[in-house]
Each structure stands twice: as C-alpha cells, then as structure tokens.
Amino acid sequence: MLNPEDLGKLARALDMTREDEIGCDECFEQLDRFVETELADLDAAVAMPLVQDHLEKCGDCREEYEALLRALRAEQGSTSVSLIWARLRRLFGAD
Amino acid sequence: MKQRSNEEWLVALRGPERDKAIRDLRAVIVRGLKVNFAGRVRGLDETAEDFAQDALIKVLNNLDSFRGESRFTTWVQRIAVRVAYTELRRKRWRDVSIQEVLERHEKSGRESDALRDRTSSPERETARKMMVETLQSFIAEELTERQREAMVAVMFEGMPLEEAARRMDTNRNALYKLLHDARKKLKKRIEAEGLSPGEVLEAIGEE
Numbered sequence: 040m041l042n043p044e045d046l047g048k049l050a051r052a053l054d055m056t057r058e059d060e061i062g063c064d065e066c067f068e069q070l071d072r073f074v075e076t077e078l079a080d081l082d083a084a085v086a087m088p089l090v091q092d093h094l095e096k097c098g099d100c101r102e103e104y105e106a107l108l109r110a111l112r113a114e115q116g117s118t119s120v121s122l123i124w125a126r127l128r129r130l131f132g133a134d
Numbered sequence: 135m136k137q138r139s140n141e142e143w144l145v146a147l148r149g150p151e152r153d154k155a156i157r158d159l160r161a162v163i164v165r166g167l168k169v170n171f172a173g174r175v176r177g178l179d180e181t182a183e184d185f186a187q188d189a190l191i192k193v194l195n196n197l198d199s200f201r202g203e204s205r206f207t208t209w210v211q212r213i214a215v216r217v218a219y220t221e222l223r224r225k226r227w228r229d230v231s232i233q234e235v236l237e238r239h240e241k242s243g244r245e246s247d248a249l250r251d252r253t254s255s256p257e258r259e260t261a262r263k264m265m266v267e268t269l270q271s272f273i274a275e276e277l278t279e280r281q282r283e284a285m286v287a288v289m290f291e292g293m294p295l296e297e298a299a300r301r302m303d304t305n306r307n308a309l310y311k312l313l314h315d316a317r318k319k320l321k322k323r324i325e326a327e328g329l330s331p332g333e334v335l336e337a338i339g340e341e
Contacts, residue, residue, distance in 0.1 A: 041266050041273075042243045045290045046338050049269065052289060053324065054331035056317040063295070064307040071204035071212045097310060099219070099295045106215045110166030111208060 055096065059089065066093040066100050074107050078115060140206040147197060159193070160186050162207055163214045170215070175222070185221065189214035223294045232301040235291045236283060258339055265337045272323045281316040284309055 041049070073090045076083040084091035094101045138146065138155075146155035163186040168178060175181050193210050200209055254262075273282060284302065287293040288309070299309040324331060 041270055043262065043266075043338065045243075046262075046266055046269065047335065048289055049285075049320075050331050050334040050338065053317055053321045054335065056314070056321050056331075058318070060314050062307040062310045062314075067212070067216065071208045074212075075204050075208055097295060098292075099223075099306060103212075103215050103219050106170045106219065107208075107212055110169050110211050110215065113169040114162070114166065114207070114211075 052096070057092070060096070061089045061093050063093070063097060063100055066090055066097070067103075070100075070104060070107065074104065074111060077108065078111055138206075140200075140202055143206040144197065144200070147194070156190065156194075159207075159210060160190055163189050163210065166211045166214060167218055171218070185214065185218040188221075189217040192217060220296060223297055224300075227293065227297045230293075230297075232283065232287055232293075232298065235287050235293055239286050239291050254339070261337045262339070265334055268327075269320075269324075269334070272320055276319045276323050277316050281312060284313055285316055288313065 069087060069090050073083045073087050076086050094104050138158075143155065143159075146152065147159070164182045167182040167185055171178055171182065189210070192213050196213075200206065273285075277285070280302065284298055287298045288295055295309050296306045299306045302309065304312070321331060324334065
C-alpha cells in the first residue's frame with residue numbers, strides 16, 4: 040500500500056533514475072578523490088558526475104561522504120592554523 | 135605530529151618507525167571521528183578509540199591496495215568513516231527486523247488513507263487515487279518480492295541500505311543495484327504507458 044508520501048518519493052526517485060548509475064563500491068573507490076577535488080575548491084560534481092549522482096541517491100554513501108568532508112575540513116583547518124603558528128614562532132624567534 | 139608525504143607514510147608503516155607511524159595515524163583517525171560524533175555519541179572518547187582501532191586494522195591489512203590517487207590520510211579517513219558508520223547503523227537498528235518495518239509501512243498506508251487531507255479538491259483526490267492504483271499495479275507486475283521489500287524498507291521507511299542488505303543476506307552494493315534495476319523497470323513501464331515520472335508528480339500535486 041503506497042501512502043501519499045511514498046508516492047512522491049517514488050516518483051521523484053524514478054524521475055532521477057538513469058541507465059548508467061554506479062553502485063556503492065564504485066562510489067567508495069572514488070570518494071577520496073571526489074572529496075579532495077571539493078577541498079581544492081574545484082567542482083567535483085562536474086569532474087565526477089557519476090559519483091555526484093550516486094551521492095544524491097544513496098543515503099548511506101551520502102552520510103559517509105559528508106562525514107569525510109567534515110573530518111578533512113577540520114584537519115585542513117588545524118593544519119593551516121598550526122602552519123601559521125609555526126611561521127609566527129619563527130618570525131618572533133621563538134623556535 | 136610531523137607531516138608525512140604518502141611515500142613517507144607507507145615507508146614508516148612498513149619499517150622500523152612503524153609504532154610511531156601507527157600512533158600518529160590513530161591520532162588522525164580519532165580527531166576525524168570526534169569532529170563528526172561530538173555531542174552525538176555517548177562515551178565519545180572510548181567509542182572513537184574503538185572505531186579507530188578497527189579502522190587501523192583494516193588500513194594495515196589493505197595497505198597494498200592504496201594506489202596513491204589521493205592523500206594517504208584521506209584514504210585512511212575514508213576507511214575510518216565507513217567503519218564508524220557501519221557500526222553506528224548496526225547499533226541504531228539492532229532491534230528492528232525487516233518484517234517489523236514492512237508491517238509498520240503497511241499500517242501507515244492504511245492510516246494515512248483514513249486521515250486523508252479533505253481540503254484538496256475532489257479532482258485532485260481522484261487523480262491522486264488513480265495514480266496510486268496505477269503505480270501499485272506496476273509495482274505488483276514489474277517487481278520481484280525482494281525488490282518490493284527492499285523498496286519499502288529503504289525508500290519508504292528509511293532503513294539504511296546496509297542494514298536492509300544485512301537482513302536480506304546480501305551486501306550494500308548489490309542491494310543498491312537491485313533497487314536500481316527496480317527503478318529502471320518501473321520507469322520503463324511508466325514510459326511504455328505513455329506517462330513520465332514528472333507527470334506522476336504533477337498528478338499528485340508535487341513538482
């Protein structure tokens with residue numbers, strides 16, 4: 040039995056359905072490059088459209104992608120902060 | 135912690151510097167997990183350490199499959215995130231069987247029928263009802279029992295693909311493919327009947 044909400048979900052999912060979708064394994068394989076492309080401020084969705092497409096359709100993969108992005112952004116942030124501190128310390132002769 | 139290039143990581147993890155490199159890598163993983171789960175997971179410190187341990191084992195067992203297409207730490211974090219989410223999903227859905235999910239869905243369908251929005255116009259109601267019946271018959275005719283079950287559990291009831299897959303004795307990738315096949319079959323059928331998914335959305339009042 041389809042309730043109205045299901046019907047909407049199903050119709051939207053069918054609207055987005057294409058022949059050449061990739062699965063979770065292929066997405067996972069390419070996820071590190073996808074995320075790094077994004078961190079480099081390049082358009083990952085254009086560079087890797089099938090990964091983007093999979094992330095739009097697969098809740099599991101999307102959740103992991105977002106977590107990976109958050110983890111790497113934090114790492115990137117702390118790296119650049121520590122680099123700045125290192126530079127400042129050198130500048131002021133603390134090292 | 136010193137910054138290492140990919141090559142330096144691999145050499146360190148395979149050589150006499152191994153213990154130090156593993157410690158550093160563990161710290162990277164724990165930081166990444168804490169960013170994600172702070173405030174959301176009880177006993178965060180311990181949980182993050184546990185996940186990091188599992189992830190490290192996976193990483194060390196699979197070092198040879200690292201192809202250097204990304205930074206090594208990105209590759210490692212990707213594995214750690216997968217390990218952590220797999221475990222969290224398993225915990226969250228531990229007590230839910232697929233049968234329960236299917237029954238809950240069956241029930242919600244009946245209830246929403248009884249509580250139908252009476253403010254929409256009779257024409258719209260008729261169009262919607264016809265659409266439901268049409269799609270339901272396509273689903274019955276085109277999909278296998280397994281495809282129907284997966285569709286209800288994952289698409290309608292929001293069960294993670296991985297959890298549904300475990301209960302259906304398959305894996306996440308295969309279940310995605312099974313659902314992809316199901317969507318393709320339904321889409322083809324709709325189009326064969328001279329409709330499009332967009333028109334279905336229109337008929338039910340969504341665009």
